[in-house]
Amino acid sequence: MNIRSVILSMAASCALFPFLFAFVIHKPLTIGLMHQMFEQKLRHASQIQKPKLVIVAGSNGRFSHSCSEFERLTNVPCANLSVTAQVSLNFSVRLAQKVLRAGDVLFMPVEYGFLSGSVDGIGAGDEYALVVAYQRKEFSNFTLADTAEAWFHFDLPYLASAIGETTLDALGVKRRYSLDTLTSQGDEFGHSKQKGLNYQNYLHSLDWSAPALEILTAKSRSASELQILLREISDLGVTVIGGLPTTFDDEPIPKDVIESRREFFESFGGEFLVPANDSQYPRDRFYDTPYHLNEETQIQHTEDLTTRLIGYF
């Protein structure tokens, strides 16, 4: 057997598959949808000329917070740029940076999995798939290590699910949320308490405990990058406000967890906002996951926050 042909095949494989994942093999119902959501939300935000509220978080940002309700109560424009916790917070914030201007308020009620110093890559890595497939110009913001991670992000289950998603998409199957379930401001809508009854058994069966304190340290590369990024945004004249994501109220969120998040945001000159209920609600106020309020509670939660956020405009 030709040794050279084995080695060349290996090298060719490492060149061929990144190309295929960039241009041919896609996941339209997940990665594709993320891309469309980011594009739509950023387009809306870039069209707003006045000082605005911008919300950035994982999916709790769009399920549990309502820009349309904020606008109704305050007449201040709002853009909900929250998409998913499957991409790193740094990535989401870097995209938001493109549409932020002096006078804007950036509100970040980010999930507890973010801002954990023990997780070096704050985020699940789907931004790699997003960048390779749809947003290759974002590579200019990537280090060499991140670039290698991106091109070698795709495993065999990814390939299998890409085949599955492409088939479902061709058959016209829709996910329970899509661009059609977003308002023009980028909020989820239609996730009513009635529709959420379907998930109540699941939600009540979940084991949930309050997040433990994980010290945010400078050793976490992503946390350091995020602090630098948010400082840059602050220096632009944007008010950055940290918040708490919506979660179950089975146990109180430990005070030291809240304080460590406060310290993170205040370390670069940001602010921190804690609602009276620490953004915690009973399980039957949620829709389909421990982070997604149902629509009725989304409105109420937004009303509570609005009384505090309006003071920054």
Added chain:
Amino acid sequence: MLFNSIEFLLIFLPICLAGHFLLRPIGNRSVSIWWLTICSFVFYAYWEIEYLFLLIASIVANFQLAKVIRSLEDEATNRKAPLLALGIVANLATIGYFKYAGFLGAVFLPEESAVRFDGILLPLAISFFTFQQIAYLVDAAKPTFQDRSFTEYALFVSFFPQLIAGPIVQHNDVVPQFRAPKFLRFDRALFGFGLSLLLLGLFKKVVLADTSALYATPVFSAADSGVQVQFFEAWSAALGYSFQLYFDFSGYSDMALGLAALFGIRLPINFNSPYKATSIIDFWRRWHITLSDFLKHYLYFPLGGDRKGKLRRHVNLLITMLLGGLWHGAGWNFIIWGGVHGCFLVVNHLWRQFSGSQLRRWKLGILLGWALTLVCVISAWVVFRAETLNGALEIYKGMLGLNGATLPSQVKILVPASLQGFVTFTGSSKLLAGGTVMGLFEMLFLFMIMGIAILSKNLYQLAPWSRTVLVLITGYFTVQAIGFGKAPSEFLYFQF
């Protein structure tokens, strides 16, 4: 160090190969053998250096004992038997202490006993290198035995491609190769064969096996904690583990063959597409072939085999399989697993006895036999894998549908109307593919690899160009898994 680790692939292996190729032109066979032996000792010591002394002591003691047994060749044979028995007992006692003392102590000693056997560290590969040496001692007592030098013996026992998880090599398999002229010559075709097998074996291990584990581990952990698992969760776990173990062992076996071939050595085949087996008898001729051969020649035949009547044959089969199960680990689950396979074999032999051979050649019969064998094997792996017997029972209850069957409501449209009555459609299924609907589609992966296990040829049977094409298809995913993958990796057969 694991075969899929960076330190093995990029540091240890290149140094070993470089030393081997640089020393070959000297033409001194002993020097080349010693180099490989030292590399093998370094490989073993990387895990736990203290146990290297155990390995070396075992090699020296067994070699010396074999020499003494050989020296009695021309004398009365009744002096060889006690020495041979002493050697076998000493080897088994060594395994017995390190591998089984804790388990036996927990079973037989009262809780308040002052004598404790907890916390004994199991030396890596002890099951393998001990069995190899037992076989060597038995052969040494035979008049046909050919003498081996200490250098040859040391390498035969410790050769790193097969040291940790087999194959269980007979000295006659490898020592003649150390003596052959081509041991000191570079065989380009064999090296290419070895390289392709190593790369493809790595793919099986780090991609197929480690990914399959993601479907099995959470469910088994939950079941062991007393959580009820429903039908789809239980079957995804059973299938996930069945393929995890299959590709772990298959991948390892290919890597062992491939690594040895890089050094010009051909090891015996240890794995022959066992999930294609059309009967349990066939399965045990395909799975861990060298262990089956060892148990047959050194346990089943000495017990009498099938020479003492049908009933005794079945008893001998059961004993052999029970001990075969125990070989895999010190635990009731391994003993039960061995016993279950023993029962399967007995039933298979009875079926062959009462059914005609024509029936066994009937195509539908072969297909049914294959399906039944696969279901039996997959079901038996559940008790093999579970940490607790209650955990295994929970999985079995789930597999039988006794805990219901639930699926996310979004997939209701994909389930035929006639079957919807058997399923509860709910918001999400906690343990099924991460609880997400999209995760369910990643489970297409399990069906993909089922196809590979059942339909594809063994790698060592493929034409060279086919292996090259496979490297082209799989190479990226192998690099991805080793360099960038997030799935935890362990070699299951290293634990046995």
